[in-house]
Structure formats: structure tokens, C-alpha cells
Amino acid sequence: MKANSIRARVRAEMTDEIKEIARRHLATDGANLSLRAVARDLGVVSSAIYRYFASRDELLTALILDAYNALGGSAEEAEAAVPRDAYADRWLAVAGAIRDWAVARPHEYALIYGSPVPGYHAPEDTVVAATRAVRVLGGILQDATVAGALAPNDDPPLPPASSADVARVGAMIAPDVPPTTMARGLSAWVALFGQVSFEIFGQLRNTINHRDEFFAHQMRAQARYIGLPT
Amino acid sequence: MKANSIRARVRAEMTDEIKEIARRHLATDGANLSLRAVARDLGVVSSAIYRYFASRDELLTALILDAYNALGGSAEEAEAAVPRDAYADRWLAVAGAIRDWAVARPHEYALIYGSPVPGYHAPEDTVVAATRAVRVLGGILQDATVAGALAPNDDPPLPPASSADVARVGAMIAPDVPPTTMARGLSAWVALFGQVSFEIFGQLRNTINHRDEFFAHQMRAQARYIGLPT
DNA sequence: GCCTTGCAAGAGCATTGCTCTCGAATTGGA
DNA sequence: TCCAATTCGAGAGCAATGCTCTTGCAAGGC
Numbered sequence: 001m002k003a004n005s006i007r008a009r010v011r012a013e014m015t016d017e018i019k020e021i022a023r024r025h026l027a028t029d030g031a032n033l034s035l036r037a038v039a040r041d042l043g044v045v046s047s048a049i050y051r052y053f054a055s056r057d058e059l060l061t062a063l064i065l066d067a068y069n070a071l072g073g074s075a076e077e078a079e080a081a082v083p084r085d086a087y088a089d090r091w092l093a094v095a096g097a098i099r100d101w102a103v104a105r106p107h108e109y110a111l112i113y114g115s116p117v118p119g120y121h122a123p124e125d126t127v128v129a130a131t132r133a134v135r136v137l138g139g140i141l142q143d144a145t146v147a148g149a150l151a152p153n154d155d156p157p158l159p160p161a162s163s164a165d166v167a168r169v170g171a172m173i174a175p176d177v178p179p180t181t182m183a184r185g186l187s188a189w190v191a192l193f194g195q196v197s198f199e200i201f202g203q204l205r206n207t208i209n210h211r212d213e214f215f216a217h218q219m220r221a222q223a224r225y226i227g228l229p230t
Numbered sequence: 231m232k233a234n235s236i237r238a239r240v241r242a243e244m245t246d247e248i249k250e251i252a253r254r255h256l257a258t259d260g261a262n263l264s265l266r267a268v269a270r271d272l273g274v275v276s277s278a279i280y281r282y283f284a285s286r287d288e289l290l291t292a293l294i295l296d297a298y299n300a301l302g303g304s305a306e307e308a309e310a311a312v313p314r315d316a317y318a319d320r321w322l323a324v325a326g327a328i329r330d331w332a333v334a335r336p337h338e339y340a341l342i343y344g345s346p347v348p349g350y351h352a353p354e355d356t357v358v359a360a361t362r363a364v365r366v367l368g369g370i371l372q373d374a375t376v377a378g379a380l381a382p383n384d385d386p387p388l389p390p391a392s393s394a395d396v397a398r399v400g401a402m403i404a405p406d407v408p409p410t411t412m413a414r415g416l417s418a419w420v421a422l423f424g425q426v427s428f429e430i431f432g433q434l435r436n437t438i439n440h441r442d443e444f445f446a447h448q449m450r451a452q453a454r455y456i457g458l459p460t
Numbered sequence: 461g462c463c464t465t466g467c468a469a470g471a472g473c474a475t476t477g478c479t480c481t482c483g484a485a486t487t488g489g490a
Numbered sequence: 491t492c493c494a495a496t497t498c499g500a501g502a503g504c505a506a507t508g509c510t511c512t513t514g515c516a517a518g519g520c
Contacts, residue, residue: 007466007517031345032262036507047509048468056508115261115344116431127436155451161440162447169437187448191417193433194424201346203423206357207399210391217392218417221385225455237486237497266476277478278499286477 015052017042019066022059026107031117033060060117065129067108072132074101079136087144088220088228091188094136095219099196106200113197131173134189138173141185144228145177151227155180181227188222195219245282247272249296252289256337261347263290290347295359297338302362304331309366317374318450318458321418324366325449329426336430343427361403364419368403371415374458375407381457385410411457418452425449 021041025033035056039046053059078097082090102109111117112130144150158166158179170182177185195218198204199211208214223230251271255263265286269276283289308327312320332339341347342360374380388396388409400412407415425448428434429441438444453460 005518011466030347032507034507035509045469046507047470047511050509051467110345113427113431113433115340117260130433155454158447159443162438162444165438165440165444183447183451187421187451190424190428190448191421192424194420194422194427197343197424197427198420201343202352203343203360208392208395210395213389214392214395217389217413218420221413221417224385235487241497262476264476265478275500276476277480277501280478281498 011052018049018052018059019062022063023108026063026111027105030107031110031114035059057117060111061123061126063108064111065126067105067112068126068129068132070108071098071101071112072129072136074098075133075136079140084143085147085149087140087149088223088230090140091137091223091226091228092216092219094133094140095192095222096216098133098192099199099215102196102200109196109200113193114201135173137185137189138170140228141177141181141226142174145174145181149229150177150181151229152178153180153184153227155183158183184226188226191222192219241282248279248282248289249292252293253338256293256341257335260337261340261344265289287347290341291353291356293338294341294352295356297335297342298356298359298362300335300338301328301331301342302359302366304328305363305366309370314373315377315379317370317379318453318460320370321367321453321456321458322446322449324363324370325422325452326446328363328422329429329445332426332430339426339430343423344431365403367415367419368400368407370458371407371411371456372404375404375411379459380407380411381459382408383410383414383457385413388413414456418456421452422449 018038021038022033025038025041029037033056035049036046039049042049049059053062074097075094078093079090082093084090102113141150157163162183163179166179166182166186169186170177170179174182174185195215199208199215204211248268251268252263255267255271259267263286265279266276269279272279279289283292304327305324308323309320312323314320332343346352371380387393392413393409396409396412396416399416400407400409404412404415425445429438429445434441
């Protein structure tokens with residue numbers, strides 16, 4: 001089948017349409033996505049879906065991949081719009097973009113940062129997409145370090161095994177950042193997603209009611225903790 | 231029906247047994263719990279379960295409630311074993327207990343801190359149970375504050391709405407702790423659960439391989455960040 | 461032009477949550 | 491002690507699910 005034959009084009013459109021309808025269903029019904037319901041909305045019999053996705057899991061995998069890429073893209077785009085030497089603002093832009101994306105698509109966020117789908121195992125394809133977002137943070141730390149703009153910290157050195165773990169991550173996304181600073185960066189990263197997950201998953205109900213403001217405040221605190229100049 | 235008639239006792243045992251089997255199924259099949267499978271394991275027909283739980287959601291609610299209480303109890307117990315004036319150690323005990331509990335029962339952890347079960351809405355009963363764990367942290371901050379052992383911080387004051395939010399939480403679990411310290415405490419709390427969720431949900435795969443050590447290191451850092459004396 | 465390939469439809473299977481009815485067992489008051 | 495009320499498990503049944511298989515039809519490349 002040629003790449004741009006009629007069949008190939010129709011197939012690509014069909015695949016996209018299935019994913020879009022599935023995303024809509026995800027937003028209303030949550031994670032237990034019904035293939036049959038998607039098929040109904042598409043005006044097609046349920047078995048027809050299997051021409052495009054071998055199983056429900058494969059559809060989910062496609063949605064997960066798209067979600068990682070959309071989130072990563074959002075973060076990249078928001079960060080790129082900030083002046084290069086406004087390191088704290090770059091961090092705030094990334095954090096804000098990630099939260100905004102999650103708040104707008106809570107079920108897609110749940111798909112990638114919530115409980116793993118039962119029986120489902122992430123294929124290797126998702127790994128690259130999953131690291132897109134954290135690479136943006138790496139870029140900020142790296143730039144700030146090279147520019148000598150990162151405040152040093154007096155944290156005790158990391159224990160040996162963790163030191164190796166952190167160094168390996170650092171080598172991939174921010175090679176010149178000192179280990180304890182890298183550890184603080186990862187801590188801020190974890191705090192960012194902890195905050196978003198608490199919000200999306202309802203853990204902040206009746207506790208923190210003004211979430212925009214609280215989130216922004218906590219992320220500014222994280223910027224100071226990392227050592228990014230304001 | 232009298233409280234300790236044969237029927238009442240059998241009923242209580244039956245209810246517990248159903249929950250225990252359900253927990254076992256949770257561990258193998260994940261969140262999509264099958265009532266019929268539980269019934270089969272119990273050697274009973276599926277409709278019999280409905281004598282004890284009106285629906286699958288009600289069973290899940292019971293499991294969620296138990297999970298919150300078990301986690302809260304774990305945290306309380308671990309913290310109670312530490313000398314009262316070893317504030318940082320009390321925090322580390324709480325953090326360690328929560329992580330240990332989660333690592334031992336990842337699916338129960340997912341039930342309470344992962345993506346909400348689709349279509350499921352938490353009843354008010356769970357709210358009290360859900361706050362048990364964070365109250366332990368509140369106790370530590372309160373004690374340390376009253377003893378004058380908490381290092382002050384020079385964080386900028388919280389914006390007005392967040393200030394009210396944080397004050398309301400503070401009033402309930404740690405009335406004498408200053409707002410910016412309370413905010414740091416919440417930040418550490420979020421970081422704790424962010425770290426555990428990342429680990430349980432597989433976000434640390436191929437990244438942080440020595441999780442015990444890394445977790446302990448990050449929690450020590452959080453203790454310093456809060457201002458707890460070591 | 462023909463033969464291979466891709467596709468949707470439909471029937472079918474095993475499974476699910478849940479409801480309803482029907483007998484049997486337990487209970488507690490008369 | 492007996493009897494009506496309550497509680498319980500079994501079983502059939504309904505609508506829905508994911509997935510497989512077969513059957514015809516349409517598009518594609520030689």
C-alpha cells in the first residue's frame with residue numbers, strides 16, 4: 001500500500017478520528033474506555049475498530065503517547081517564549097504550562113501520571129515522549145549553570161548510589177549542573193507533579209480553594225529553592 | 231437484629247472476608263475489580279455479594295476507607311515511636327512509614343492517591359480518614375513551634391487568598407505555626423506524596439534505581455527546608 | 461483485467477454489574 | 491413453644507463489554 005494512496009489517507013484520518021472520539025469519551029467516562037461506544041459514535045460496528053487498533057490497550061497506548069507529546073510540547077512552547085536569561089521565569093512558565101495542560105485535560109493527565117491502567121504495560125516508545133518535559137527543566141538548569149547564575153547550596157553530598165543515579169540523569173539533560181543542585185531540581189520537579197496530581201485527583205478539595213494562586217506561590221518558592229535568580 | 235446474634239457475627243465475618251478477597255484481587259488485577267470473581271473465590275454466587283455491599287462502588291468505598299485508615303495508622307504508629315523532641319526524626323518516620331506502606335500495597339495506594347475511580351464519588355466518610363496522616367505532620371510542626379525549635383524562614387508573605395487557605399488548614403492541624411512555615415510544611419507534604427507516587431506509578435523507572443536511599447535523602451532535605459532541627 | 465489485499469458488517473463467545481424472584485434458614489416476640 | 495417477620499443464598503435473566511471469526515465487497519498494484 002503506497003504511503004499516500006487513498007486508502008492510506010483514509011486510514012490515517014480514521015485513526016485520528018478514533019483517537020479524538022476516544023479522548024472525548026475519556027473526558028466523560030474516565031479511564032474505562034469503551035471501544036464499542038467509540039465505534040457507535042463513529043457510526044461503525046465495533047469490530048471495525050480492530051482494523052486500526054489491535055486492542056483497547058493499543059488505543060490507550062496511542063492516547064498515552066499523544067498525551068506525553070502534547071504535555072511536553074506545551075512545556076517546550078511556553079518556555080521558549082521567555083527571555084533566555086530569565087531563568088526563574090522560564091521555570092515558572094514550564095510549571096504553569098504543565099498545570100494548565102493538566103487542568104484542561106484531567107483525564108489525559110490521569111492517563112500518564114495517575115495509577116497505571118491495569119494489565120497495561122508501557123512499551124518503550126513512550127519513554128522518549130515521557131522525557132520531553134523534564135528535558136526542558138534540564139535546559140534551564142544547564143543554561144543557568146553555564147551562565148554562573150545558579151545560586152550554590154550547602155546541601156550535604158548525596159549518598160553514593162543516589163549520587164550515581166542523579167549523575168546519570170544529569171548527564172542526559174543537564175551535564176554541567178552540580179549533583180546537589182540537580183537533586184534540588186528533581187525535588188522541585190517532583191513537587192510540581194505532586195502539586196498538580198493533588199489538585200487533579202481531588203486531594204486539595206476543601207483545603208486549598210484558590211489553586212492558581214497557591215500553585216504559583218509554591219512554584220516561586222521552588223524556584224528560590226533550586227537557586228534560580230529572579 | 232441484635233448486635234451479637236449469630237447472624238450479626240457471620241455477617242461481619244463475611245463482610246471482612248469479602249474485603250480481604252477484594253484486596254487480593256486488587257493486587258493482581260488492578261483497579262477494575264470484578265465482583266463476580268470475588269464471589270467465585272468466596273464460593274458463593276455473585277448476587278449474594280449484594281447482601282453485603284449494595285454495589286461495586288460501595289465495596290470500593292469500604293476499601294478506600296480502610297486504606298486511608300491503615301495508612302494514617304501506620305504514620306501515627308511510626309511517629310509515636312520517636313522521641314518527642316527529635317522533630318526531624320519524627321518527620322522522617324512519618325515519611326518512611328507512608329512510603330513503606332505504599333510500596334507494600336501499591337494498588338491500595340493507587341486507590342487513594344491515584345486517578346479517581348471513574349464514575350466513583352467519594353462520600354464524606356472518607357474525608358476524616360483521609361486527614362489522619364496529614365494531622366501527624368501538623369502535630370510535629372505544632373510541637374516544634376511551641377518549643378521554639380523551628381528555624382524561621384524569610385519567605386515572602388503568602389498572597390491573600392492562599393494566606394486564608396493555609397491559615398484555615400493551619401487552624402485545624404497546627405494552630406501556632408506561622409503561615410510561611412505552614413506553606414513549607416505543605417510543600418514538603420506534597421513533595422512526599424509526589425515522590426511516592428512517582429515511584430509507585432513507575433515514573434522513576436530507569437532513572438532513580440536506588441529508591442530507598444534517594445527517598446531518604448530527599449526527605450532529609452525536606453526536613454531542612456521546613457526548618458526542623460536535626 | 462485480474463488477483464491480492466484491506467476493509468466493514470454481523471454473528472457469536474465469555475465475561476461483567478446488577479435486578480428479581482423464590483425457597484430456606486434465622487430471629488425475636490407472643 | 492410456635493409463628494410471622496426478617497435475612498439470606500441460589501439461580502435466571504438483562505444489557506453491556508472486549509475480542510474473534512467468517513463473509514462479502516471495494517480498492518490497489520501487476
